[in-house]
Amino acid sequence: MRSFLLFLLLSTSLFFPISAQIKVYKGSSTYSGDILCTVSQGKVYSTTSTYSGDILLSLRDDKIYQGSSNYSGDVLYTLRDGKVYSENSSYSGDIVWTLKEGKIYQSTSTSSGDVLATRKDRTVYEGNSSYSGDILFTLDKAATLEEFVAIWHVFRYTY
Secondary structure, three states: OHHHHHHHHHHHHHHOOOOOOEEEEEOOOOOHHHEEEEEEOOEEEEOOOOOHHHEEEEEEOOEEEEOOOOOHHHEEEEEEOOEEEEOOOOOHHHEEEEEEOOEEEEOOOOOHHHEEEEEEOOEEEEOOOOOHHHEEEEEOOOOOHHHHHHHHHHHHHHO
16 A cells, blocks of 8 residues: 555656746736746746747756756856846856845945845835835745746846
8 A cells, every 4th residue: 555655646647746936927917918937846837828939038056047048058047145146157256146134235335225126925026115106026926046046137127
């Protein structure tokens, strides 16, 4: 009986992978027509797609890659200690964003004047705001830091 249950568990996970998709909606919407991107199994897809041709970014080992690539020449960002570095860099002059206490800051700054966005739970607001009219996008599920940075990139440079 034990081996049958193990077989059932393994075979079920092959057909129904245990991973949650994250849907990212424009503003405070939850309408399917307002989905900006979908995150699933280390990939960020355009809108509601999970088709390989619609992969915008790939995530692996604290790095974010362009498209479906895992080639070192296609690294867009490297995450380290709450800092987002351009490409494969770890040089302080290459810090694009600093993430601290739910805020996204420009470069190495942590000054209130350099806040690009504020993240509260699954909602992201423009600048220091928490006003409903300033919601940039909303996630339907929690995201890892790596997933969040990829979503921020897609929002910022695609829409």
